[in-house]
Amino acid sequence: MTSENYKFITDRGLPIGWLFVKGSDDDNSKAAMELLSTNAHITKNKMSLVWMDGSVYPEMAQRVGLSGSSFPSFSVEKPPTENHPFSSEGTSLPDVIDFIKSFL
Numbered sequence: 001m002t003s004e005n006y007k008f009i010t011d012r013g014l015p016i017g018w019l020f021v022k023g024s025d026d027d028n029s030k031a032a033m034e035l036l037s038t039n040a041h042i043t044k045n046k047m048s049l050v051w052m053d054g055s056v057y058p059e060m061a062q063r064v065g066l067s068g069s070s071f072p073s074f075s076v077e078k079p080p081t082e083n084h085p086f087s088s089e090g091t092s093l094p095d096v097i098d099f100i101k102s103f104l
Helices: 006-011 029-042 058-063 093-101
Strands: 016-021 050-054 073-078 082-085
Touching: 016 029, 016 058, 029 050, 029 093, 073 093
Parallel strands: 016 050
Antiparallel strands: 016 073, 073 082
């Protein structure tokens, strides 16, 4: 997500799947970004998937119901004000895909 495409994505009116990572060089963050990238086809025209560096923008993570201090983390925002944070405790990355599918 960049400042250039933020308005386009939010104006689409689709749910937004927010992935917050700890920099793009962190191994766990890389795995999470790869997982979303390889499964993005299931959300086509149904949900926007985006990622942000949560260590740079923790307030954005907090805005969608996440702590803003633990990464990677994921939340689905259903405009205008519904947030559904994914609880990663005791789960694996593939569980995120099932979580995403529950909103499609």
